[in-house]
Amino acid sequence: MGQRIDVNHLNVYYGDFLAVEDVNIHIQANKVTAFIGPSGCGKSTVLRTLDRMHEITPGAHVTGEVLLEGRNLYGDDVDPVAVRRDVGMVFQRPNPFPTMSIRENVLAGVRLNNKKISKSDADDLVEWALRGANLWNEVKDRLDKPGIGLSGGQQQRLCIARAVAVHPQVLLMDEPCSALDPISTLAVEDLINELKRDYTIVIVTHNMQQAARVSDYTAFFNLKEIGKPGHLVEMDETKVIFENPKDTETERYISGRFG
């Protein structure tokens, strides 16, 4: 089952630079939440705070809380590596490990976690994850061929299989379709719709039609002005954001008047 995420008074910094200010957001379990907004408003930055990847950038840090099912991911006793196991990430460009076969790509996260796994359990896991990513039928006869031999859309579904193979509770997706053609995009969007049965999904997208198609909730971020920190303007059911937003900034953005 997916887990809920509660973000309380989150300020996100790169060194001294406050990139995003005072975010308060409640992300429902087993739903898809889309982050939308103009370039530079901090969508990807906030997304990366949800699995503690933000801190990988030297000097980057946060104040405030991110609670995963009530547990603060920024608590003193929390291991960021363990957080990244519970919260999977799929990136903009499909990034299968180039020297690995399709099968080894699926198992890569499990092996990184130093889990010992028998051959038959590994076979079962590979099939389960690839079926979950809607890729099994396309690759089952070439599991030992390189992952990078697949099409872009297949590679992205392979990366999703790799992310789900470690059984995360949350899947974060940073523009997962921006490098894909329309048909692959629809395949990944269909998959997102199926995956929410098992995971909580947060997706950053520049494509408002995509947000409207795939998400249950939409969070609109904006910048007061260039050089000022980004902030969350409003979050609501996707239908409300697109048809009846409360804030005029949101209305102007979704009707294409800026951004």
Ligand SMILES: Nc1ncnc2c1ncn2[C@@H]1O[C@H](COP(=O)(O)OP(=O)(O)OP(=O)(O)O)[C@@H](O)[C@H]1O
């Ligand atoms: N590694 C970094 N070091 C310093 N500043 C950064 C870094 N990454 C992002 N920023 C800054 O943080 C702010 C938010 O950037 P971010 O990439 O999160 O925005 P975004 O809304 O995802 O933009 P886009 O839609 O263009 O991807 C911007 O001012 C950006 O310049």
